[in-house]
Amino acid sequence: MSDETQFDDRFRVPPALDETNRFFWTSGADGRLRFLRCAACGYWLHPPSPWCPECGGRDVAPEAVSGRGVVHSVTVNHQAWDGDQTPYAVALVELDEQAGLRLTTNIVGVDPELVTIDDRVHVVFEQRGDVYYPLFELDPDPAPAFRPDPDRNSDR
Amino acid sequence: MSAFERRSIISGIGQSAVGRRLGRSGVDLTIEASLAAIADAGLDVADIDGLATYPGASPGGEAFSGPSSPEIQDALRLKVNWHSGGLEGPAQLAAVVNAVLAVGAGLANHVLVYRTVTEASAQGAGGRAGIGVGGAGADSIATKGIGGVLQWSIPFRAYSPAIWLALVAQRHFHTYGTTSEQLAQIALNQRRNAAENPNAVYREPLTLDDYFASRMIATPFHLFDCDAPVDGSTAFVVSRAEHASALDHAAVGIESVGTALKGRPSWDQFDDMTTMAARDAGAMVWTRTELTPADVDVAELYDGFSFLTMVWLEALGFCGKGESGAFVEGGTRIALDGALPVNTHGGQLSAGRLHGFGHIHEACVQLRGEGGARQVAGAEVAAVANGGGPIGGAMLLVRER
Ligand SMILES: [Zn+2]
Numbered sequence: 280m281s282d283e284t285q286f287d288d289r290f291r292v293p294p295a296l297d298e299t300n301r302f303f304w305t306s307g308a309d310g311r312l313r314f315l316r317c318a319a320c321g322y323w324l325h326p327p328s329p330w331c332p333e334c335g336g337r338d339v340a341p342e343a344v345s346g347r348g349v350v351h352s353v354t355v356n357h358q359a360w361d362g363d364q365t366p367y368a369v370a371l372v373e374l375d376e377q378a379g380l381r382l383t384t385n386i387v388g389v390d391p392e393l394v395t396i397d398d399r400v401h402v403v404f405e406q407r408g409d410v411y412y413p414l415f416e417l418d419p420d421p422a423p424a425f426r427p428d429p430d431r432n433s434d435r
Numbered sequence: 436m437s438a439f440e441r442r443s444i445i446s447g448i449g450q451s452a453v454g455r456r457l458g459r460s461g462v463d464l465t466i467e468a469s470l471a472a473i474a475d476a477g478l479d480v481a482d483i484d485g486l487a488t489y490p491g492a493s494p495g496g497e498a499f500s501g502p503s504s505p506e507i508q509d510a511l512r513l514k515v516n517w518h519s520g521g522l523e524g525p526a527q528l529a530a531v532v533n534a535v536l537a538v539g540a541g542l543a544n545h546v547l548v549y550r551t552v553t554e555a556s557a558q559g560a561g562g563r564a565g566i567g568v569g570g571a572g573a574d575s576i577a578t579k580g581i582g583g584v585l586q587w588s589i590p591f592r593a594y595s596p597a598i599w600l601a602l603v604a605q606r607h608f609h610t611y612g613t614t615s616e617q618l619a620q621i622a623l624n625q626r627r628n629a630a631e632n633p634n635a636v637y638r639e640p641l642t643l644d645d646y647f648a649s650r651m652i653a654t655p656f657h658l659f660d661c662d663a664p665v666d667g668s669t670a671f672v673v674s675r676a677e678h679a680s681a682l683d684h685a686a687v688g689i690e691s692v693g694t695a696l697k698g699r700p701s702w703d704q705f706d707d708m709t710t711m712a713a714r715d716a717g718a719m720v721w722t723r724t725e726l727t728p729a730d731v732d733v734a735e736l737y738d739g740f741s742f743l744t745m746v747w748l749e750a751l752g753f754c755g756k757g758e759s760g761a762f763v764e765g766g767t768r769i770a771l772d773g774a775l776p777v778n779t780h781g782g783q784l785s786a787g788r789l790h791g792f793g794h795i796h797e798a799c800v801q802l803r804g805e806g807g808a809r810q811v812a813g814a815e816v817a818a819v820a821n822g823g824g825p826i827g828g829a830m831l832l833v834r835e836r
Contacts (some may be wrong), residue, residue, distance in 0.1 A: 292567040292589045295580030325704065326587060352609070352708060354601035359653040360565030360594040369593045369653070371602050371703050383588045383602075383703045396609045412590060 290361045293410055299327050302341040307404030307411025311343040314380065323377045346402035347417070348374040351381055353398075355391045368394045372415050388416045438691070438723055439539035444835060445687040446545070446674035447476025448799045453634055453667035453787050455555045460501045461668070462510055465551045468670035469511065476672040477681050478545055484516045485543030489530035489550050489791075491520030498558075501551030501668070517542040525716055525821025526737070527791030528830060534673040546673045550792035554664035563664070565594025565673070597661060597740065599702040600824060601653040604650040604742040607709040608655060611757035613745075615655050617645045620766040621741035622659040622784055628771060629781025633808035636665055636787040660741040665787030669796050686835040687799045690816070691723035694831035700825040709757070710746055712827035713820065717750030718812040720818070720829050721758060728752045728790050730816040731831070733801045734775055735794035738782040743823040748777075751818055751829060758771055776811045791821035 294304050306313040315324040319336035323344070330337060351371040353380045368391035385404065386394045400415040449471025453462040471481055492503040504520040507513075517537045525532060534546035558564075567576045568590040581589045601703060607613050622641065629635035641659065649658040677690055679686035693716035698705045703712045721727065728751060736747035752761040753775055759822035763769055769777035780786045780797040787793065798817035800806050806814075820829040 283793075289592075290568075291592065292577055293580040294590050295582035297582065300582075300586065326701075328586070335531075352602040352606040354598060354605050354653045354655075355651075356598055356601075356653045357622070358565075358595070358597065358653065361568045361592065367592060369591060369598050369602065371606075371708065379704065380705060383593050383599075383720075384591050387821040396605065410590075418628045 283359055283420045289363055291407065291412065293407065296409065303327065304410045306343075307343070307406065307413060310404065312346045312413050313341040313343050314374075315339045316342040323374075325378050325380055325382075344376045345420045347418075348400055350386065350394060350396050350398040350400055352396055353386065353394045366391050370394065370400075370415065372400055382413060385414045386417065387414045439462065440535060440689040440691055440723065441671050442530070442539040442676055443689055444676050444679050445477070445671050445799055445832070446678050446682055447472040447672035447687070448796055449473070449475055449670045450796055451668040453636065455636055455663075455665060456559075457553075457666040458556060459553075459666065461497065461551045461553050462506055464553070464666065464668035465502050465507055465549050465670070466510060468551070468668035469507070469547055469549055470621065472670040472672050473547065475684075476545065476674060476678070477683065478672065480511055480513070480561040483513050483545050483547045485534060485537055485546030485568050485673075486513055486515050486518040487530045487534045487537070487546055487548045488520045489524075489527045490522035493522045495522070496557070498553045498556065501549070501553075507547075507549065511532040513547070515543070525692075525696070525828025526826045528692075528795070528819070528828030531671065531795060531830070532694060535689055535692070537677055538673055543673070544675050545678070547670060548673055549668060549670040550790055551668035552664070552788065552790055552807060553666045554788065555666050556666065558664050561718070563595070568594055584701070596824065597656055598653045600740050600742060601656050602702075603708055603711060603746075603824070604655055607742070607745075607757070610709055611760065613757075615647075615759035616643070617740055617760035618655060618745070619643055620763040620769070621738065621744045622646055623833045624766050624769050625738065625778050625782040625786075626764075628779050628809055629785035631771070631807070632780045632786055635781040635785050636663055637781070637785045646737070656740060656742070659784065662739050662783035662788040663785070665789065666789060667789050669789050669792035671795070671799075685803045686803075687802050688833045688835045690726060690831035690833045691720050693717040693720035695716055696825075696827070702824055704744055705825065710750060712822065712825050713743075713746045713750035713829075715821075716827040716829045717747065717752065717820070720751065720831055724829060724831055726816060726828065730835060731775065731816050731818045732797065733779055733811045734777045734818045735779070735798045736777060736818070736820045737791060737794060737822055738778060738784050739788065739790075739823055741784060744782070747820040747821065747829070750827070751820065771811065779806065779809050779811060794821065795819050798832050802832060
C-alpha cells in the first residue's frame with residue numbers, strides 16, 4: 280500500500296477539517312485508513328459519532344483498519360460536473376472489518392468500465408496538502424475476504 | 436376512525452403556469468397558484484388561517500427553496516394561527532402532513548400549502564450544476580472545503596444525487612437482475628402520459644431508441660432518467676373535513692400517511708442500498724388504513740430520477756421486493772390503461788420538476804375526475820410518494836363522496 284500516490288491533477292473539493300473529522304482526512308499520512316471504534320465492544324462508527332449505538336459506550340477513538348474491502352456498488356460518471364469530461368468510477372466500498380461500514384469513494388488506476396460489484400479492493404491515498412483522500416484500487420489477485428464474527432457488529 | 440388524517444380534506448388545488456424559464460419571480464408564481472387553490476376551495480384569502488411550505492428559506496438557494504412562508508404570509512397579508520416550513524421531514528410531503536396535523540389538532544381551519552421552484556430560470560442556458568462546484572475566491576467551497584454530511588461524497592467527485600442514486604440503482608440491478616430496458620419503461624411511460632397533459636413541458640414522443648441514444652449521466656442513468664428543472668408553483672388548501680359540503684367539486688380525503696424512517700439517513704450507510712427511506716414510509720401507509728395495494732386505482736410516485744418510481748413500487752407493495760423491473764417490463768401494467776396507472780401527468784421526467792407537489796396535484800386531479808384525456812376512469816384511491824434516498828414520504832388519498 281503506497282502512502283502518497285498522486286493520481287492526477289483533477290479538481291477535488293476538499294473537506295473542511297475540524298476537530299471531529301481531522302483524524303479521518305489526515306489518516307493516510309502513515310498509509311493507514313482509520314475510523315472511530317468503540318473501546319468497549321469494538322463497533323466501528325462512521326461518520327464519526329460520540330456514542331456507540333451497539334453498546335452505548337462513550338469511549339470511542341480512531342483505530343486503523345486493514346484498508347481492504349469489497350465494491351458494494353459502482354457507477355461510471357460521464358457528466359462533466361466539474362468540467363472534466365473523462366469518465367470516472369464512483370463506488371461504495373464496504374470495509375472488511377464490519378458489514379455496512381462503507382465509504383463513498385473512487386476506484387482508481389483502472390478503466391472505470393472494468394470495475395464491478397463484489398470486486399476486491401484496497402485503499403490508496405491521494406495527498407493534497409494536509410488531506411489524504413482514501414481512494415481504492417482493485418486487488419491484483421483474488422484474496423480471501425476477512426469477515427468478522429457475524430453475531431457481533433451486525434449491520435442493522 | 437379517529438386517525439388524525441380523517442379530520443382533514445384537500446379542499447382546493449392550484450397550479451401556476453409551469454415552464455422552462457418563465458422569467459417570473461417565485462413570489463409571483465406562488466401567488467398565482469395560491470389564489471387559484473383558495474378560490475377552488477370556495478374560500479377568500481381572509482379565510483386562510485394556516486400556512487405551510489417545503490422548504491421555504493433553506494441553504495439550497497431561492498430557486499430550489501421557493502419563497503419563505505413569511506414572504507407569502509406578508510404578500511397575502513394572512514392572519515395565521517399556525518405556520519411552518521423547513522427542509523427536514525418526510526420529503527416534500529412534510530408540508531402537507533404538517534398541515535393535516537395542524538388541522539387535526541385544531542390549530543387551524545384552512546391551511547394554505549405551497550411548493551415553488553424557479554430552477555429552470557436559475558439554471559439558465561448552462562447545464563445542471565454539481566454541488567460544491569463552481570464559484571471561486573476565498574468564500575467558495577472549493578477554497579474553504581465542504582463540511583457536514585456532504586464531506587463524505589463531494590470530495591470524491593460525487594457531486595449530484597444522480598451519482599448517489601446511481602449507486603443504489605446499480606446495486607438493485609446487480610442484486611435482482613433489473614435491466615436498463617426495464618428502467619427505460621419509466622421514462623417512456625411518463626412521456627406517453629405527458630402527451631395527454633397540456634401543462635407538461637415535454638410532450639413529443641420518446642422511443643426506446645431515443646432513450647438509449649441519449650447521453651449517459653452516470654450508469655445506469657441516461658439523460659432521460661433525470662427530471663427536467665422548471666419554474667412553477669403548486670398550492671393546496673387543507674381544510675377541516677366539515678368543509679367538504681361547501682365545495683362544488685369532490686373533496687379529497689387523506690386516508691393515511693407514511694412518515695417513518697428507520698434506517699440510517701445516509702446515502703452510503705443505509706442498511707439496504709437497494710431501497711432506502713421509501714421502504715419505511717411505504718410500509719407505514721398500510722398500517723394506518725384497511726385499504727390494501729390492490730385497492731389503489733392510480734399511483735403518483737416520485738420520479739426525480741426514473742429509478743425512484745421503481746423503488747416506490749416496491750416500497751408501497753405494488754410488487755415484491757426486487758420485482759419492480761419485471762413489474763414495469765414492457766410498460767403495459769403502468770400505462771394509463773394498465774392495471775396500475777403510474778405518474779399519469781407525465782411525472783417530473785416529462786411534466787417538469789415541481790418537486791413532489793406535481794404528484795400530489797395530479798392525485799387530486801385524478802380523484803376529482805378532472806384529468807381530461809388522461810383521466811383514469813373511476814379513480815377513487817390514489818397513492819402518492821415523494822422523495823428518494825434518505826428521505827421519503829407517502830400517503831393515500833381518497834375521493835370523498
Ligand atoms: Zn460499543
